[in-house]
Amino acid sequence: xxxxxxxxxxxxxxxxxxxxxxxxxxxxxxxxxxxxxxxxxxxxxxxxxxxxxxxxxxxxxxxxxxxxxxxxxxxxxxxxxxxxxxxxxxxxxxxxxxxxxxxxxxxxxxxxxxxxxxxxxxxxxxxxxxxxxxxxxxxx
Amino acid sequence: xxxxxxxxxxxxxxxxxxxxxxxxxxxxxxxxxxxxxxxxxxxxxxxxxxxxxxxxxxxxxxxxxxxxxxxxxxxxxxxxxxxxxxxxxxxxxxxxxxxxxxxxxxxxxxxxxxxxxxxxxxxxxxxxxxxxxxxxxxxxxxxxxxx
Numbered sequence: 001x002x003x004x005x006x007x008x009x010x011x012x013x014x015x016x017x018x019x020x021x022x023x024x025x026x027x028x029x030x031x032x033x034x035x036x037x038x039x040x041x042x043x044x045x046x047x048x049x050x051x052x053x054x055x056x057x058x059x060x061x062x063x064x065x066x067x068x069x070x071x072x073x074x075x076x077x078x079x080x081x082x083x084x085x086x087x088x089x090x091x092x093x094x095x096x097x098x099x100x101x102x103x104x105x106x107x108x109x110x111x112x113x114x115x116x117x118x119x120x121x122x123x124x125x126x127x128x129x130x131x132x133x134x135x136x137x138x139x140x
Numbered sequence: 141x142x143x144x145x146x147x148x149x150x151x152x153x154x155x156x157x158x159x160x161x162x163x164x165x166x167x168x169x170x171x172x173x174x175x176x177x178x179x180x181x182x183x184x185x186x187x188x189x190x191x192x193x194x195x196x197x198x199x200x201x202x203x204x205x206x207x208x209x210x211x212x213x214x215x216x217x218x219x220x221x222x223x224x225x226x227x228x229x230x231x232x233x234x235x236x237x238x239x240x241x242x243x244x245x246x247x248x249x250x251x252x253x254x255x256x257x258x259x260x261x262x263x264x265x266x267x268x269x270x271x272x273x274x275x276x277x278x279x280x281x282x283x284x285x286x287x
Contacts, residue, residue, distance in 0.1 A: 012170075060250065064171075111275070
């Protein structure tokens with residue numbers, strides 16, 4: 001999972017995301033950004049609020065969610081559990097997809113995912129991002 | 141001496157996919173996975189143009205991009221601030237990219253879907269080695285899956 005933002009000069013920024021939660025309203029999502037990459041992202045979100053979240057499976061099926069920033073806070077114990085589940089599932093999926101172990105394990109387990117910042121946004125549009133001629137098609 | 145250090149080259153071999161963020165003129169960001177950021181020379185990289193997707197549309201409107209690349213041996217990563225310069229549909233850069241995309245497509249089950257239309261050449265504005273986003277390899281218990 002990856003999040004993208006931009007500053008006032010329309011210079012983009014991006015970060016990897018370690019875990020996310022879809023809230024019961026089905027319209028808002030909280031995603032978790034390691035503190036090491038959060039400064040620029042938060043600065044952009046607080047100044048203009050525009051955010052893109054890319055989610056994908058190792059089958060290449062992928063979606064891009066666009067929306068507006070709502071709030072942020074330090075992650076708590078519950079968030080950390082979500083992050084740990086995400087890491088575990090990501091590693092399993094990579095190994096199942098035949099990623100070499102000597103790359104997949106250090107790549108996933110070596111992410112400094114704590115401390116982190118929980119960032120919440122409202123999803124306004126969803127686009128298909130699976131590679132192919134349909135990539136970019138708005139689906140919601 | 142250019143902006144890209146020699147030590148960044150392994151991060152541009154397509155072993156681990158890279159990520160590229162762009163922004164439309166109306167201020168909407170976009171972030172996507174790319175199979176490879178190609179090293180062209182110490183001041184330039186290339187990205188593949190395969191479909192007229194959001195990244196390509198954004199870049200034609202607003203030439204700025206940010207790419208994240210990671211070395212598959214040391215797991216050090218870099219943020220590359222880029223500016224689109226031009227596209228090439230033939231020549232040595234295009235030929236090498238075309239061959240590598242064929243190989244990646246074949247390995248990832250995407251043969252017939254991945255097809256190079258152009259090599260988009262970007263000037264590298266800055267290359268920043270990321271600090272603090274990785275745990276030292278010595279701290280990772282690879283066998284048990286814990287940190």
